[in-house]
Amino acid sequence: MDNFYAPGKNHLFVPGPVNIPDQVIRAMNRNNEDYRSPAIPAMTKTLLEDVKKIFKTTTGTPFLIPTTGTGAWESALTNTLSPGDRTVSFLIGQFSLLWIDQQQRLNFNVDVVESEWGQGAKLDVLESKIASDTAHTIKAICIVHNETATGVTNNLAKVRQILDSYRHPALLIVDGVSSICALDFRMDEWGVDVAITGSQKALSLPTGIGIVVASPKAIEASKTAKSLRVFFDWKDYLKFYQLGTYWPYTPSIHLLYGLRAALDLIFEEGLENVIARHNRLGTATRLAVEAWGLKNCTQKEEWHSDTVTAVVVPSYIDSSEIVRRAWKRYNLSLGLGLNKVAGKVFRIGHLGNLNELQLLGCLAGVEMILQDVGYPVKLGSGVAAASAYFKNTIPLIPSRI
Amino acid sequence: MDNFYAPGKNHLFVPGPVNIPDQVIRAMNRNNEDYRSPAIPAMTKTLLEDVKKIFKTTTGTPFLIPTTGTGAWESALTNTLSPGDRTVSFLIGQFSLLWIDQQQRLNFNVDVVESEWGQGAKLDVLESKIASDTAHTIKAICIVHNETATGVTNNLAKVRQILDSYRHPALLIVDGVSSICALDFRMDEWGVDVAITGSQKALSLPTGIGIVVASPKAIEASKTAKSLRVFFDWKDYLKFYQLGTYWPYTPSIHLLYGLRAALDLIFEEGLENVIARHNRLGTATRLAVEAWGLKNCTQKEEWHSDTVTAVVVPSYIDSSEIVRRAWKRYNLSLGLGLNKVAGKVFRIGHLGNLNELQLLGCLAGVEMILQDVGYPVKLGSGVAAASAYFKNTIPLIPSRI
Amino acid sequence: MDNFYAPGKNHLFVPGPVNIPDQVIRAMNRNNEDYRSPAIPAMTKTLLEDVKKIFKTTTGTPFLIPTTGTGAWESALTNTLSPGDRTVSFLIGQFSLLWIDQQQRLNFNVDVVESEWGQGAKLDVLESKIASDTAHTIKAICIVHNETATGVTNNLAKVRQILDSYRHPALLIVDGVSSICALDFRMDEWGVDVAITGSQKALSLPTGIGIVVASPKAIEASKTAKSLRVFFDWKDYLKFYQLGTYWPYTPSIHLLYGLRAALDLIFEEGLENVIARHNRLGTATRLAVEAWGLKNCTQKEEWHSDTVTAVVVPSYIDSSEIVRRAWKRYNLSLGLGLNKVAGKVFRIGHLGNLNELQLLGCLAGVEMILQDVGYPVKLGSGVAAASAYFKNTIPLIPSRI
Amino acid sequence: MDNFYAPGKNHLFVPGPVNIPDQVIRAMNRNNEDYRSPAIPAMTKTLLEDVKKIFKTTTGTPFLIPTTGTGAWESALTNTLSPGDRTVSFLIGQFSLLWIDQQQRLNFNVDVVESEWGQGAKLDVLESKIASDTAHTIKAICIVHNETATGVTNNLAKVRQILDSYRHPALLIVDGVSSICALDFRMDEWGVDVAITGSQKALSLPTGIGIVVASPKAIEASKTAKSLRVFFDWKDYLKFYQLGTYWPYTPSIHLLYGLRAALDLIFEEGLENVIARHNRLGTATRLAVEAWGLKNCTQKEEWHSDTVTAVVVPSYIDSSEIVRRAWKRYNLSLGLGLNKVAGKVFRIGHLGNLNELQLLGCLAGVEMILQDVGYPVKLGSGVAAASAYFKNTIPLIPSRI
Secondary structure, eight states: OOOSOOSSOOEEOSSSSOOOOHHHHHHTOSOOOOTTSTHHHHHHHHHHHHHHHHTTOSSOEEEEESSOHHHHHHHHHHTTOOTTOEEEEEEOSHHHHHHHHHHHHTTOEEEEEEOOBTBOOOHHHHHHHHHHOTTOOEEEEEEESEETTTTEEOOHHHHHHHHHHTTOOOEEEEEOTTTBTTBOOOTTTTTOSEEEEETTTTTOOOSOOEEEEEOHHHHHHHTTOOOOOSTTOHHHHHHHHHHTOOOSSOOOHHHHHHHHHHHHHHHHHOHHHHHHHHHHHHHHHHHHHHHTTOEESSOSGGGBOSSEEEEEOOTTSOHHHHHHHHHHHSOEEOBOOOGGGTTTEEEEEOOSSOOHHHHHHHHHHHHHHHHHTTOOOOTTHHHHHHHHHHHHHOOOOGGGO | OOOSOOSSOOEEESSSSOOOOHHHHHHTOSOOOOTTSTHHHHHHHHHHHHHHHHHTOSSOEEEEESSOHHHHHHHHHHTTOOTTOEEEEEEOSHHHHHHHHHHHHTTOEEEEEEOOBTBOOOHHHHHHHHHHOTTOOEEEEEEESEETTTTEEOOHHHHHHHHHHTTOOOEEEEEOTTTBTTBOOOTTTTTOSEEEEETTTTTOOOSOOEEEEEOHHHHHHHTTOOOOOSTTOHHHHHHHHHHTOOOSSOOOHHHHHHHHHHHHHHHHHOHHHHHHHHHHHHHHHHHHHHHTTOEESSOSGGGBOSSEEEEEOOTTSOHHHHHHHHHHHSOEEEBOOOGGGTTTEEEEEOOSSOOHHHHHHHHHHHHHHHHHTTOOOOTTHHHHHHHHHHHHHOOOOGGGO | OOOSOOSSOOEEOSSSSOOOOHHHHHHTOSOOOOTTSSHHHHHHHHHHHHHHHHTTOSSOEEEEESSOHHHHHHHHHHTTOOTTOEEEEEEOSHHHHHHHHHHHHTTOEEEEEEOOBTBOOOHHHHHHHHHHOTTOOEEEEEEESEETTTTEEOOHHHHHHHHHHTTOOOEEEEEOTTTBTTBOOOTTTTTOSEEEEETTTTTOOOSOOEEEEEOHHHHHHHTTOOOOOSTTOHHHHHHHHHHTOOOSSOOOHHHHHHHHHHHHHHHHHOHHHHHHHHHHHHHHHHHHHHHTTOEESSOSGGGBOSSEEEEEOOTTSOHHHHHHHHHHHSOEEOBOOOGGGTTTEEEEEOOSSOOHHHHHHHHHHHHHHHHHTTOOOOTTHHHHHHHHHHHHHOOOOGGGO | OOOSOOSSOOEEOSSSSOOOOHHHHHHHOSOOOOTTSTHHHHHHHHHHHHHHHHHTOSSOEEEEESSOHHHHHHHHHHTTOOTTOEEEEEEOSHHHHHHHHHHHHTTOEEEEEEOOBTBOOOHHHHHHHHHHOTTOOEEEEEEESEETTTTEEOOHHHHHHHHHHTTOOOEEEEEOTTTBTTBOOOTTTTTOSEEEEETTTTTOOOSOOEEEEEOHHHHHHHTTOOOOOSTTOHHHHHHHHHHTOOOSSOOOHHHHHHHHHHHHHHHHHOHHHHHHHHHHHHHHHHHHHHHTTOEESSOSGGGBOSSEEEEEOOTTSOHHHHHHHHHHHSOEEOBOOOGGGTTTEEEEEOOSSOOHHHHHHHHHHHHHHHHHTTOOOOTTHHHHHHHHHHHHHOOOOGGGO
């Protein structure tokens, strides 16, 4: 039942699904349960409260939908918008592209603002659109916080500032799939109206829960939004929240117990420490890339992502070959370049329940593979750069002091 | 992390989510994996082939959608029908009710054929509608194979016969959530166009995969169906099937390994043996109910369900109290009566990976609870009736002969 | 990797190894760890403290030896006695027989007091030996608290009373393998000097820890005992206890985490409730046996065991055939008759993490098997007797009230 | 239940207990079973056959004893020797010291041949003893194949050659605890009479099985050996082997299933590939140590161990501090220096189910820690040396080609 066996642990460095903590694997190692017994609602109640903490919201309403990030997108859009509504959406990589495709297929009038892949969302263009939209035809700004295909993080505080300075009422809908619980994300402070993530990303669970959190304004919008939705309709959830049974249809018992354990670990480490750890891992990865003499796909420091690094390879190398060799020879899983950057970049995911020595093992592997495919990297150079940085920044493990 | 601890195993007799075999729990006890490595597509290929076997189809196309049964319904409908399309749908209990509600919210023109709860779909009414629909305004017949709320199994062969005798081209869309892989179901032979089930039912997995299988005719219909869908769109799957990467978005690695293990066990037992086992469990349960002097909610033998039995309690008893006491005193999980039969029936799910002695333990528990709530049942009477039947019908376990 | 597959849960009713709670299975589902890190000693410290509670001792010293019950016996004997020492030992069944064999092979001078199998230890004979042993040639009384082969529980309080009334200094060494943590056992109150159990019995863990608890008098005796021992020598443990590292050689990380979880569950249920539950299960089993018209191997009520019942079958039936059929047809594991009672009894273990409905399922199975092998039992009769008793005695599950 | 939480995977580099493959963890994730059912003997039969393969013996008899390596030593000795028997034993580190201590406590007449720690067994001294022992007073040569405390591998072929050249009949008893299944070991070819290992070493299981394999000559010796033994007596096993029930007392069901899975993985990888992988890991570690400018505790290349490397630190550093910091800051578990080399060496275990990138992560960690404690190592230097070697030697993973 396990094909392609290789000795030792698999080194999982794709930007999702990510490594699951052993404690969470244990928590999910169980039989099914009746989700209508008092036990599941009692646990659900704590989950809904605690999920809000990782979104940094006190006023939002969370929905734990049995779906993926793609479904979470759809839930965010169809509950708040009506067909024909104008959205401003930023095309900066494969995942924002797919989201835009979804928006178009859902019959929204998508005003696409495109950037070169490797650049962030063009917020100056947003500003001019907002400035000129005195009629408030723009109903929503749809933006990925972190574009997983290129490793670009957008500045959400700035988006909020633009909207506020023009007192524009557009909803701010954020794809936080590869950011929330890993990057600094502040739903309430930044006035985000809908934010989503997926269980298999920074929460370090299996795929299967699309987490959608809606601001009071988004909840209000959902009452009049005319987009067709049934499975993704918040209304059904809200009805069952009121009943105290919480689930309009069957949840995954396993993912609920897994989420409980995942949140417990995050709170034990401390959310700010989790974010700081991701910053360490991201910074160290970038230092390694620099030491290798390679380019980061992300063109400016302000957009650097702490959850995924897309590394540009020289034109004489096919980056897919790097990913293939990593899996075939080193039991290392790296991310492929997608679409426009296929063959041109490979991606190192440094996201989720991961520590520094794991990353250093990965970097050492990448160095060997780079040599394998003909790039003249100095072995140990990236590891040296990364560990020099780690050495000065890794704290003692609090529980072990 | 486990609230409400009680000693010993929980006796899980709700009609879903059901008991997961230990082998499947083990198979899912793992870290995440890169779903873009060669391993996951290789496994997916075998899953798609093998899933067809439990639907008894060679021509169907299966979709393993990261969703629940509710999402699977939506996928079945939106891929094959256009807004305004006329469907004939049978309201015979809570789950057919919910499906009809979904059909209406999806803007189909639903021709509802209602039965008293406890009765099957009125196929004579269907026949007259089909007979008179010479203009073929009816685009689909939507029918639950087994109504989980009342324990009623409909005669699908008969539905096909009606359609055929009038050469009516309506699609036959079947909710097999609590039937497929437990009851006799023959997709190709019965000309079913779309059939769905959920992982947490007879397949005995956690919740999280909505399995939808489409006939060639349904696939053809999907090319022109105008219902809006993105997440549930078959088109994206078909594109990735062709690419050989299989997944338009992230699947649950865990459920794929779980499904592989679940199918292996089903084939090891033999699908016909699985169905025969469910028939034994269902028959024995009905004999026990009879021995207790209680009524089966299902009014005629032809509708008897081999996956769930809804037991009618005397009017002076609140059936919810039975369910409550089962959980509080005996660590037994029974199904509540829903909606119209709330308080009037309790349900015994005998579905999924379950054996005879497990059921007898449950029946013994129900007897004590019935006494607890004031019904004058003779202890041991239901167990005696059920085991008298089992004694003559349980085969030796093939692997242990 | 799982031969002999059968659907549903295996019904495990041998008197060891017993059913492991899901929580404990989860706790053991992990990688190895360095047992010299601070984590394992910290956990070990709590284990040693808490293990004392289930032996009801405050003055005893526990040893968690990586071995089985047989090894625990050897540790108890070789640490306290010298070759040639006279022991009084009671032969009342297969396990006391094996222990006596061990004592003889270890060169003790064993004074065997034999009973018919099905009877308890002859304490009147003990009394006369003690009374006449004014020279104190008897160094130890070796007695099984509960003989697992026949389901006979001996009266330890009485043994202590005999020793005290003659002020006899013999050590009291007790095999509590199938009693401790299930039957009423009071190490300090009854002046037991060495008591042992195994992890796979009432503690409901896998096999692998032999638990030995020594009174101060036994520890004192160990300083002069001349029996050869190395692996089983308490001295090495005591040295490492003092160092605070606790382990003279590598423990099983898994069993330590498992033991932690097992103890937590026992304390959550409450040790007295655990003992009461075993009494309920034992009483109900005996009532069923009576209802079937069969004889309990245990000849008098005072010896009835609450952890295992050996059921005598009519002479025309081979009890092994019952055990064989249980496994082959009902996925039920019963205990064989051993040695003198081979073919004559089968055993129902009702020990460890087990609840009432599980037992009723087992009893229903036994009824069918009895009919299978030609014994004219009335189906449901044993279940009725047991559940009539349960109905009046099972408390609400405290956590679920 | 998990104290001292740290994010990410623990990096386990002690020379035992070692990393358990996920497949084995899964195989052990189960309830107990009746070990007297036909299933366990059937599995045991295959285990006994397959265990012989990793010892490279066709004539040996294996015993899977529920104990640790210490118990396995005792079993090897007491079954083959009588009190007063002369053994030649080599004191070259902590584990050989402990074994000698055991031999002395078991009343053998131990002729200790001591080496400086870091050197191998003095085989020239052995030769002279054998040469002069024409009376054959030496009954056994007891030698550790690999001394885990210093990382020294002894030349067993040479021992056999010495015995053969003098036609000396002494038994050759080998502690293969940290060698068998990782280093080249050939029981039959080298005429080893008793060889032992423990489940938590190269087999990559939890602690709990002491594996002892006896040559026909050793089995013959056991018939007359007068050392007292009961729990460890081979006789009881042999009796149950003949009966086909295999177990004189309760085995750990979990470890049996785990062993089955572990052996399957070893055979899938190929025993020679497993050994080659350990050679790669050992060589790379030594190259890193050299690059760091540190000394290997092992003084000559001929003794270099491929399963553990003891690294000598400069005298101004306390090696325990390195181990402490590894755990506190990097979630890395290293081995302490023991006894004579306490504070002077730390140990890197590279043993069991481990791959190259895992080791590189460890080495990168060690480099940071060395700087932490004031040793002027160049970051990346050891990793560079190790990966330069790996790059030229790691094969493609066979299953993934």
